[in-house]
Amino acid sequence: MALPFFNKKNAPKDETGTIVLPEQLPQHVGFIMDGNGRWATKRGMPRKFGHREGAKNFKDLSLYCRDIGLQNASFYVFSTENWKRPQDEVNAIMDLFWDYLCEADQYLERRVRMIFVGDRSRLQDRLQKRMEELEHDSRDFEKMNLILAINYGGRDEIKHAAQEIAKEVQAGKLAPEAITEQTIS
Numbered sequence: 684m685a686l687p688f689f690n691k692k693n694a695p696k697d698e699t700g701t702i703v704l705p706e707q708l709p710q711h712v713g714f715i716m717d718g719n720g721r722w723a724t725k726r727g728m729p730r731k732f733g734h735r736e737g738a739k740n741f742k743d744l745s746l747y748c749r750d751i752g753l754q755n756a757s758f759y760v761f762s763t764e765n766w767k768r769p770q771d772e773v774n775a776i777m778d779l780f781w782d783y784l785c786e787a788d789q790y791l792e793r794r795v796r797m798i799f800v801g802d803r804s805r806l807q808d809r810l811q812k813r814m815e816e817l818e819h820d821s822r823d824f825e826k827m828n829l830i831l832a833i834n835y836g837g838r839d840e841i842k843h844a845a846q847e848i849a850k851e852v853q854a855g856k857l858a859p860e861a862i863t864e865q866t867i868s
């Protein structure tokens with residue numbers, strides 16, 4: 684199915700110039716936030732500049748998803764691998780993320796439910812606190828689920844699932860042979 688192009692210049696339009704959306708939207712669209720650094724380098728700017736522009740686009744795009752009636756949008760923001768970048772770049776990304784969280788009331792006003800996935804324990808306390816607050820305050824909102832993956836990684840998720848299951852087994856609440864694919868998911 685053709686997706687509505689965020690690049691509004693190239694989007695299919697009707698005779699009045701209004702963007703034409705497909706009759707049925709997908710249930711869930713995932714976005715990988717990639718290319719910020721390359722985009723900036725190509726323009727002779729520091730990578731941080733690319734992240735700033737990427738953050739702006741992310742805001743427009745996520746609100747656009749909500750406005751067209753998409754039910755679930757996942758954005759892969761920061762992976763466990765991304766900690767290996769220069770400290771200065773990591774700090775700039777975390778500052779942008781903080782600024783974004785501070786302005787996130789506009790999502791609540793639009794009844795967007797905010798969900799954060801990934802291991803947040805390594806994030807600054809102020810980020811963790813604000814993430815919890817936003818998740819809590821938006822828990823009943825129905826317009827769209829906005830899922831932000833921060834400090835995400837496949838191996839890390841498996842480790843986390845294994846630890847949680849081991850705790851249940853240790854507490855005698857779960858028999859090892861009762862572990863199924865469902866338990867892991």
Ligand code: FPP
Nearest residue numbers: 716717718719720721734737738779780783
């Ligand atoms: C990938 O581009 C992008 C990132 C690792 C960070 C993206 C995060 C932000 C823009 C912070 C703000 C977050 C929100 C949710 C507002 P890249 O550096 O890998 O680009 P490259 O592929 O060109 O190297």
